[in-house]
Every structure is written in C-alpha cells, then in structure tokens.
Amino acid sequence: MAAYPGMSMGEAHRRITEYLNRFSDAVSNQDAASLRFLLSLSSNSPFLLSLADALNIFQDSGRLIKHSDHYSQYSDILFNLFRSLQTYRLGNLFDSYQAFEKSANAFIQEFRNWESAWALEALYALAYEIRVLAERADRDLASNGKSPEKLKAAGSFLMKVFGVLAGKGPKRVGALYVTCQLFKVYFKLGTVHLCRSVIRSIETARIFDFEEFPKRDKVTYMYYTGRLEVFNENFPAADNKLSYALTHCNPRREANIRMILKYLIPVKLSIGILPKDWLLEKYNLVEYRDVVQALRRGDLRLLRRALQEHEDRFLRSGVFLVLEKLELQVYQRLVKKIYIIQKQKDPTKAHQVKLEVIVKALKWLEMDMDVDEVECIMSILIYKNLVKGYFAHKSKVVVLSKQDPFPKLNGKPVNS
Amino acid sequence: MEKSHRHHPNHSSSSSSSSTHFRSQKFRSNPTTKDGKFTKNNNPNAREDFVKPRRPSQQAQQHVDDSSNLPVLLGTCPFMCPVAERVQRERLRDLAVFERLDGNPRKTSSDLAVKKFCRTISIRDMPTSDLRPLPVLEDTLDYLLSFLDSSEHPFEVVHDFIFDRTRSIRQDLSMQNIDNEKAIYMYEKMVRFHVMSLHKLRSCTNENISSVHYLNMEQLTKALTTLFNLYDANRSSESINENEGESLSLWFRQVPIPIIKSKEMCFARRILRFFRMGNYKRFLLTTAAEASFLQYCIIEPYIIEVRELALSCINNGGYKLHPYPLTHLSKLLMMKESDLVSFCSACGLEMVTDEVGNKSLPTKQTTFCSPKGGSQSYGFLNLEPFER
Numbered sequence: 001m002a003a004y005p006g007m008s009m010g011e012a013h014r015r016i017t018e019y020l021n022r023f024s025d026a027v028s029n030q031d032a033a034s035l036r037f038l039l040s041l042s043s044n045s046p047f048l049l050s051l052a053d054a055l056n057i058f059q060d061s062g063r064l065i066k067h068s069d070h071y072s073q074y075s076d077i078l079f080n081l082f083r084s085l086q087t088y089r090l091g092n093l094f095d096s097y098q099a100f101e102k103s104a105n106a107f108i109q110e111f112r113n114w115e116s117a118w119a120l121e122a123l124y125a126l127a128y129e130i131r132v133l134a135e136r137a138d139r140d141l142a143s144n145g146k147s148p149e150k151l152k153a154a155g156s157f158l159m160k161v162f163g164v165l166a167g168k169g170p171k172r173v174g175a176l177y178v179t180c181q182l183f184k185v186y187f188k189l190g191t192v193h194l195c196r197s198v199i200r201s202i203e204t205a206r207i208f209d210f211e212e213f214p215k216r217d218k219v220t221y222m223y224y225t226g227r228l229e230v231f232n233e234n235f236p237a238a239d240n241k242l243s244y245a246l247t248h249c250n251p252r253r254e255a256n257i258r259m260i261l262k263y264l265i266p267v268k269l270s271i272g273i274l275p276k277d278w279l280l281e282k283y284n285l286v287e288y289r290d291v292v293q294a295l296r297r298g299d300l301r302l303l304r305r306a307l308q309e310h311e312d313r314f315l316r317s318g319v320f321l322v323l324e325k326l327e328l329q330v331y332q333r334l335v336k337k338i339y340i341i342q343k344q345k346d347p348t349k350a351h352q353v354k355l356e357v358i359v360k361a362l363k364w365l366e367m368d369m370d371v372d373e374v375e376c377i378m379s380i381l382i383y384k385n386l387v388k389g390y391f392a393h394k395s396k397v398v399v400l401s402k403q404d405p406f407p408k409l410n411g412k413p414v415n416s
Numbered sequence: 417m418e419k420s421h422r423h424h425p426n427h428s429s430s431s432s433s434s435s436t437h438f439r440s441q442k443f444r445s446n447p448t449t450k451d452g453k454f455t456k457n458n459n460p461n462a463r464e465d466f467v468k469p470r471r472p473s474q475q476a477q478q479h480v481d482d483s484s485n486l487p488v489l490l491g492t493c494p495f496m497c498p499v500a501e502r503v504q505r506e507r508l509r510d511l512a513v514f515e516r517l518d519g520n521p522r523k524t525s526s527d528l529a530v531k532k533f534c535r536t537i538s539i540r541d542m543p544t545s546d547l548r549p550l551p552v553l554e555d556t557l558d559y560l561l562s563f564l565d566s567s568e569h570p571f572e573v574v575h576d577f578i579f580d581r582t583r584s585i586r587q588d589l590s591m592q593n594i595d596n597e598k599a600i601y602m603y604e605k606m607v608r609f610h611v612m613s614l615h616k617l618r619s620c621t622n623e624n625i626s627s628v629h630y631l632n633m634e635q636l637t638k639a640l641t642t643l644f645n646l647y648d649a650n651r652s653s654e655s656i657n658e659n660e661g662e663s664l665s666l667w668f669r670q671v672p673i674p675i676i677k678s679k680e681m682c683f684a685r686r687i688l689r690f691f692r693m694g695n696y697k698r699f700l701l702t703t704a705a706e707a708s709f710l711q712y713c714i715i716e717p718y719i720i721e722v723r724e725l726a727l728s729c730i731n732n733g734g735y736k737l738h739p740y741p742l743t744h745l746s747k748l749l750m751m752k753e754s755d756l757v758s759f760c761s762a763c764g765l766e767m768v769t770d771e772v773g774n775k776s777l778p779t780k781q782t783t784f785c786s787p788k789g790g791s792q793s794y795g796f797l798n799l800e801p802f803e804r
Contacts, residue, residue, distance in 0.1 A: 376697040
C-alpha cells in the first residue's frame with residue numbers, strides 16, 4: 001500500500017485540516033449525511049483513502065486536532081479515527097479495529113449529549129463499520145493462526161449502543177438497526193442463542209413500538225427472526241415473519257428477496273404451499289426445483305436425489321431437516337395418485353388400495369420397501385392425518401375414507 | 417419429537433468401525449477410525465505432543481492470559497491425590513470404598529487415593545502442588561476406568577466413584593487450560609463412560625436412581641460440550657464456535673463437511689430421519705443391525721418412544737376386525753413376545769387369545785396411554801450384547 005505518490009507535507013496538512021473542518025461543520029449543522037460519509041472507513045472512498053495517505057505522511061495529526069476549538073472538543077473521536085484510518089490503509093486491520101472502537105466509544109459519549117436524534121444516520125454508519133472492521137480483523141487473526149476475538153468484541157460494543165438507544169426519547173427508533181447488526185454478528189459467530197435477549201427487549205419493552213421503526217429495519221428484523229423460527233421448525237411463526245419480510249421488501253432489491261425466499265420456500269412447502277416454477281427461475285433458487293417437482297408427482301426418488309445433490313447447501317443454510325421431512329407429504333401424494341388411477345379404472349373399488357400395489361409403485365421408483373414397511377408408512381400417514389382411513393393387516397390393504405381421504409394441509413404443518 | 421436434545425443420536429462418538437457388537441466394556445480410543453473428526457491425519461504438524469498455538473495458554477510456560485488476566489497454571493502433584501487432601505480425608509474417614517487400604521476406612525495410600533471434585537475452589541486458590549499434570553491425569557483416568565471391569569461392587573457405587581473423580585480430572589484439565597489431542601482422548605473416554613452409564617443405570621434399582629441418572633446426563637452434556645470445543649480448537653478452522661443452541665439445524669450448519677459425511681454421522685442421520693418420519697420399522701431394524709453398543713446406549717430412550725409410537729399408530733389405524741398378531745408385532749418391534757405383552761399392558765392395551773393360544777392386539781382401544789415410569793427398555797430380540 002504505497003503512500004499517495006507525490007503528496008507533499010503541505011498537501012497532507014491541507015487534507016487533514018479539510019477533514020477536521022468538515023467534521024466539525026457536520027456536527028454544528030446537524031448534518032448526519034455528511035457525518036456518515038466521514039465515518040465510513042470501509043467504503044474506501046477516494047476522499048478517505050487520500051486522507052489516510054495524508055495522515056501517514058504527516059504523522060502528527062494530534063497537534064492539528066488541538067489546533068482549533070472547533071474540533072479539539074472531539075479530539076478523542078478524531079484522534080482514534082485517524083489512527084484507525086492510518087492503520088486501515090496500511091493493512092493492519094487488527095489495530096484499525098481497536099482504534100475505531102475507541103473512537104466509536106468517544107462518539108457514543110457525545111451522541112448521548114445531543115438531545116435530538118439528528119445523528120442517527122451517522123450512528124448507523126458507526127455500527128456498520130464496527131461490525132465490518134471486526135470481521136476483517138478476525139479474518140486476519142485467523143489467517144495468522146491466532147484466535148479471532150474482534151467480532152465478539154464488536155457484539156459487546158453494539159449491545160452498549162443498543163443500551164444508549166433504548167430510552168424514551170426519539171433516538172429509540174434507531175434500536176432496530178443496531179439489533180439487526182447484532183443479528184448479523186451473532187449469526188456469523190454461530191452464537192445465535194444470544195439473539196434471544198435482544199429480541200426480548202424489542203418485543204416486550206414498553207418503550208418500543210414496532211410500527212415506529214423504519215421499514216427497512218423491520219424487514220431485516222423479520223428476516224432474521226424468521227430464520228430463527230425455521231431453525232426451530234416453528235412453521236406458522238416462520239411463515240408469518242418471512243412473509244412479512246417478503247411483502248415489505250423493496251421489490252427492486254432482488255438479492256434480498258432471494259435471501260428471504262431461500263428460507264420461506266421450505267416453510268411454505270412444509271405447510272403444503274408450492275411455489276410456481278417462474279418464481280424459482282426468477283430468483284435463481286433452482287435447488288428447490290426438484291423438491292417441488294417431487295412433491296407434485298409423489299416422486300420419492302426425486303426428493304431423495306435432490307436432497308443428496310444439494311446436501312451441502314441445504315445443511316449450510318439450515319433447511320435440510322425441514323426438506324427431509326417433506327417425505328411424508330410425498331408419500332401422501334404417491335398414494336393419492338394410485339387412488340386416482342384406480343378411480344378411473346373402477347370407481348367402486350378405488351378406495352381400497354392393496355399394499356402390494358404401493359410396494360410395486362415404489363419399486364418402479366427404485367425404492368426397495370416390503371409390505372411391512374409400507375404398512376408402517378401408511379399407519380403413520382393415517383396417524384398424522386395425511387390419509388383418512390384404516391389399514392387391514394390380514395388382508396394387507398388400506399381402506400380409504402370415502403370422503404376427503406387425502407386432507408390438504410391448509411397452511412398448517414403436518415401433525416407431529 | 418423433532419426438537420433436538422443434547423442426547424440425540426448424533427452425538428455418538430466414533431467407536432471402532434470393525435465390530436458393531438461389543439462384549440468388552442473397555443473402549444480404547446482409536447484415533448485412526450475417527451474419519452475426519454479432527455484433522456489429525458491430514459495435518460502434517462500433528463505430532464503427539466504438538467499443541468497448536470491457538471490459545472494464549474500453553475503448557476510450556478506460565479504467563480498472563482490476555483482474556484482473563486489469570487495466570488496459567490502448571491500442576492506439579494505427582495500423585496492421583498494431593499498429599500494434604502489424602503491425609504485430611506484419612507483423618508475425617510472420608511474415603512471411598514475403592515480407596516481403602518485393606519478395607520480400613522481410616523487408611524489409604526498414594527496408590528489408592530484419588531483427588532475428589534471440589535465445587536467451591538477457584539483457580540486462584542488452587543496451589544500448583546495440588547494440580548495434577550497431564551501425564552498423572554492420564555494415568556489416573558485409566559486407573560479409574562479399570563473399575564468398570566470388576567463386578568465386585570454394584571454398578572451405582574462404581575459409577576458414583578468414577579463420576580466424581582473424573583469430574584475432578586476435568587477440573588484439573590480446565591484449570592491448566594490443557595486443550596491438546598491428549599485432552600481430547602481423555603474427554604472421549606469420559607464421555608463414553610457417561611454414555612454407558614446411561615444404559616447401565618437403567619437396570620439399577622435403588623430409589624435415588626432417577627437423580628443419579630439426571631446428574632449423569634448433566635455431566636455427559638458438559639463433557640460433550642467441552643469435547644466439541646476441543647475438536648474445534650484443534651481443527652484449523654476460522655472460528656471457535658460456542659454453539660449452545662437448541663436447534664439441530666443450527667448445529668448441522670457448523671459441523672465440518674468431512675464429519676457430516678462420516679460413516680457414524682450418516683448412520684446417525686439415517687436413524688434421525690426414520691425417527692422424525694415415524695418410520696418405526698426402519699428405525700428399529702437399522703438400530704438393531706448397525707448400532708454399536710455405545711450408540712445403542714444413546715439411542716435407547718428413543719427406542720422406547722418409537723415402540724410406543726408404533727403401538728399408538730397400529731391401535732389408531734388398524735382395522736377393528738383384524739387384531740394385530742403378537743408374533744408379527746414382536747418381530748416388528750423387535751421385542752420378545754413376553755416383553756411385548758408387558759409393554760402393551762404398560763400402555764394400557766389388552767391382548768386377546770384365540771382358541772389355539774395365539775395372542776393378538778385388538779385395535780381402536782381407547783385406553784392407550786404412555787407407560788408410566790417409562791425407563792424400562794426391553795432390549796432387542798436375539799441381540800444379547802444389548803441386554804445387560
């Protein structure tokens with residue numbers, strides 16, 4: 001990372017002073033947008049990068065900060081911010097994070113004193129940067145064989161920020177954004193159980209009214225909490241939250257819609273609702289195509305194959321077990337198809353399905369099951385109300401109810 | 417049924433892949449069959465005494481640990497029990513049966529006394545002369561586990577002793593921050609002990625047994641958690657995950673691919689699939705055919721649950737005029753006919769007998785209920801190693 005070629009001391013001095021002035025102007029004018037720009041290290045804006053070069057050349061920014069009353073009052077914020085920027089530029093992410101955290105801490109102190117919520121956008125930038133810098137610092141640590149710890153520290157810092165916003169004043173609408181940053185931290189660390197306490201604060205504290213939060217944050221929140229419900233297989237709750245996220249998501253944010261659908265589709269499948277092919281095509285979720293097809297056809301072999309083909313992907317995203325469980329619905333469909341065919345041949349006898357016939361159908365699908373196992377599956381389907389009827393052991397036959405023998409799920413998951 | 421518990425089948429530690437039915441109770445740690453559980457075989461640096469510098473705490477020197485500001489200790493006690501404790505317990509007559517010299521409750525020796533678990537001591541108060549270094553801990557553990565071979569005392573007594581003394585071993589390991597492969601072997605042995613106890617405690621009859629069982633489960637969970645963290649720390653992965661989630665899906669996300677594809681995991685996942693589907697036939701058949709003794713110990717409570725489900729389904733969906741023949745049912749549920757009769761009755765179901773003496777189970781009985789005090793398992797038909 002070579003310093004900006006040909007920058008003179010004078011030029012460096014000028015750039016630093018320019019930044020300082022912009023900073024203090026932003027604060028005195030309550031210009032959150034400008035302040036936000038000035039804090040966004042990881043944006044790699046040319047302005048900040050050349051500032052970083054300037055700092056590395058000038059080396060005594062502390063003196064400059066103390067130079068004027070306009071910005072000396074923010075010396076803790078600025079000094080550490082500069083240090084963070086310098087080390088960032090030199091590729092030292094660990095030091096960059098440490099310095100940024102110090103700067104952010106100082107910023108929070110100031111933020112507390114500002115009565116109105118004018119600086120929220122800038123605070124958001126801070127929260128975002130903390131997380132992103134921590135992630136990069138951890139990557140560096142790990143690649144040097146050391147124990148990654150900065151993202152965890154970022155989580156603690158964000159909890160502190162949350163605490164600052166969790167009050168009665170207008171700043172409280174910022175709490176959801178910080179919550180979402182925390183979700184991202186916890187999901188990345190795998191410490192997803194830590195989401196619980198912050199969810200509880202958002203959903204039960206009287207100071208928060210969910211409707212007051214910005215829409216974008218509500219969508220993100222529902223996406224993450226919806227995913228948690230998927231992990232825990234609470235399908236009605238997962239459906240609610242992920243559908244909310246989908247409905248309120250900006251339709252032009254296709255990447256986000258895809259992420260929501262990635263989790264919503266398995267949920268919908270579990271409650272008997274199948275997506276249309278064009279949806280899967282449009283959002284490039286073709287890994288679900290065979291699963292959906294298997295459900296439509298009652299094709300057990302196809303389901304198993306699809307699960308095997310995309311096993312790694314499904315395991316990583318946490319939907320594998322959900323999809324595996326669709327097997328029962330596939331069996332239901334298969335038996336229903338047999339029933340429909342029989343009905344066409346002889347409607348009076350259609351409701352009696354020989355177990356041997358099911359065995360044969362499964363054999364065609366290269367599934368090797370004997371009569372006992374088929375009887376077992378049928379008894380489960382009946383038990384879980386996917387099939388109405390009974391099985392006669394001696395005659396090895398399933399007798400289907402004359403009315404609605406294959407009840408639809410109707411938006412409810414299969415009985416456990 | 418779907419929610420994961422800590423003791424679900426996935427946590428089976430890898431037993432030797434060559435035999436599925438164990439007669440011997442000694443389970444040797446067999447690192448080569450760990451199919452990718454940790455990258456010992458792939459890592460060129462995995463010499464026996466190599467400790468990866470992932471944590472500030474190493475065995476070599478005492479220095480300040482960044483994150484907790486506590487000194488890292490290196491134990492120097494050469495005995496299984498620190499001398500001071502041994503002398504004190506002699507005086508107080510606080511000696512376990514296995515520690516008594518010639519049966520004398522007031523006399524022990526350095527060959528017999530084993531350090532007790534101390535709940536209230538903190539790392540600051542533990543002098544290094546009371547901490548046992550790794551080699552001593554290894555020998556102590558092997559010594560303790562050798563008691564599993566003897567049948568001189570009832571199992572509860574043996575279990576109690578090993579339970580407490582291995583807890584102390586874990587305490588010593590953690591206070592010295594020992595997290596290398598040797599620690600892993602030791603934890604695996606301890607986990608196996610707790611898993612086997614799951615099974616053996618079932619046939620113990622003393623009245624406290626359910627709390628003993630509960631405590632055993634608690635320690636199994638703790639030891640397993642530590643073991644997983646040790647696996648993580650010894651693998652060169654990017655982050656050390658503290659996964660305390662309740663969700664199985666979440667846990668699967670973080671298990672490395674080679675492990676997910678290992679023979680043991682595939683077995684566990686298959687069993688899990690049958691369980692979640694309610695496919696009682698395959699669940700029981702596969703367990704009987706493929707589970708090692710250790711895996712059986714873990715799966716046992718689910719066998720009971722699945723058999724109950726099977727009865728429930730048959731009772732619910734079977735044709736009223738076709739009572740289910742006992743012989744067939746016993747094959748299906750893999751139970752001896754006599755056991756099946758008691759099991760049905762424990763579930764509130766009656767059997768009928770025909771003129772020739774054949775028993776069968778009428779369906780659509782309304783008296784079906786979950787068996788109370790349900791920890792009676794019934795073993796597996798024709799598979800003696802599982803019936804102890």
